[in-house]
Amino acid sequence: MGHAERKHSILSPSGAHRWLYCTPSALLEQQFPDTGSEAAMEGTLAHELAEMKLRNYVNTVDFGKTKFTRAVNKLKKDPLWKDEMLGHTEDYLDYVKNLALSAPSLPTVIIEKRVDLSAWIPSLPDTDPASGTADCILIGNGQLHVIDFKYGKGVEVSAEGNPQLSLYALGAYETYKFLYRIERIHLHIVQPRINNFSSWDCSLEELLEFGKYVQKKAELAIKGEGDFRPGENTCRFCRAKGRCRARADRNVELAFAVGKKPPLITNAEMGEYLEKGADVEKWLSDLKELALKECLAGKDVPGWKAVEGRGTRSWTDQDKAFEVVKDAGIDETMLYVKSPLSLAKVEELMGKKAFAASVGDYVIKSPGKPTLVKTSDKREAITNKVTAKEVFKEETNNE
Known part of the structure; x- marks a missing residue:
């Protein structure tokens, strides 16, 4: 089944950050259609490519080079396809490979596994049991790894206590606990477009405690009960x-x-x-x-109305228009601007590894403009204070 066609539970893992905190929101937003977005569809396409690369690496017998090439060529026909997806999905593949190869013995690799969550999340009558699909699961050596590929670049996602990945881990544990010894849980976020590779781990006991917390919140959420708790992160993707x-x-x-x-x-x-x-x-x-x-839609919003914004102009046939302009005496060199691609665009074209190996020595990173963030941000705080050493150095230079 393709990524876009998958069913999502009312209490889905991807929305857990919202319904665990603001329990009535889950039923409230069911009144509004899930319209999606171009960014979401682009992410779906990148996920399909990431899955293909991982299957090709793990199971070359059933999904070898020929099948892989045909599948990728089919994806390239999608209007949302961008060549940079090849590099970003390679980062995801490398991350999974490094995790697997760094283990004492090679773990079992499970790709795009739909896990049952009905032990923790109830469902409404005549609806499918609660479930979710984990991008990649590694099990072995007493360790359970859940890796999630995020293609978005608008919001940095952290693996620390991540409820979506924690639910996947609960489902994976319930599915495989009779086959594997599982003692520790590792959650991983791979968000290559903003160079975010986040990981966090906890004990099995801590994960199961989270499961008890989920049960209590889910019982409220499925009934539309509990308190509304609006906030920046809670409301960001809520349809209501x-x-x-x-x-x-x-x-x-x-x-x-x-x-x-x-x-x-x-x-x-x-x-x-x-x-x-x-x-x-x-x-x-x-x-x-x-x-x-x-x-x-023709509905009245007192005090407001829709009007046509400022329009834009464009050529119907630029080549023919420029010929006329040249005939009017304007030199052709005046009609075109030659400008180099940005550093980021060149890196996208070459891929991060090739870029670093070939022209990395020609790149210098300047400090970014100071920006205000919450104290939970992992970056080191900066100030405009001058140290005593710098003051004395300045006084010495002025003598």
């Missing part, structure tokens, strides 16, 4: 995010609530407002998008 009253009320309160307070805010208040208000701007953007759709 534009209409959700809990999210609207929370952001209105944060954005417009006033009261008698000192004229200047403290640093502590600044941090609190940044934390609480992270979703306000995104909520307003989602609200505008929804209002535009309603207006275009």
Whole structure:
């Protein structure tokens, strides 16, 4: 079955970060269609390529070079195909290979395994049992590895305590516990487009404790019960995010609530407002998008209307137009701009390994512009403070 045709449970592992935290959201968003996006379809295509590469490596007898080449050529006919997918999926393959080859003895490799989650997640009557598909599972030497390939580049995904991968691990444990000794769980995120390779591990006992937590939350979620807990991460991919009253009320309160307070805010208040208000701007953007759709559908949104934006111009036949321009006396060299590809584009063209080997010595990385992030970010904090050593050095130079 292709990646795009797979069924998703109401309480799906991919949405676990949302329904485990905001339990009523799972049923609420069922009222809205899953329209998908071009980025999601592009990710599906890249996942299919990643699966083919892994199958070709693990099982060359059934999926050898000829079958693999034909399958890839078929993928290349998709309008969303980009050659850079070849390099990014190679990074995924290398990651899995290195994991397998670094084990004391070669583990069993299981590709695109659909695991049953009904022991932890209930389902509605007349619906399929809860399940999810793990990109790759490695089992051996008392270790269970779950590797997830992420093609998106908008949001960095961490493996630490990742609920989606933890659910896959629970399903894999339940499926294979009678065949393999499993003592420790390892979760891995491979997100090559932003160079994010994240891993995290826990004991089997900790995973099973998480399973008990899931059971309690899932029982609420499948009934649409519990408390709404809107937030930047919770609402990001929720289909009800534009209409959700809990999210609207929370952001209105944060954005417009006033009261008698000192004229200047403290640093502590600044941090609190940044934390609480992270979703306000995104909520307003989602609200505008929804209002535009309603207006275009002929529905009334008091105080707002849809109008035609600024148009763009384009040639019907650029070559013929340029011939006319040249006949008018304009030199051909004036009509074209020669510009080199960006460093990132050249790297995409060559692939990371070939790029580093051939022109890596000609690349220098300059420090990035300071940016504000949460303290949970793993990067080291920077300040504009000058050290005593630098001050004394400057004074010595000025003497």
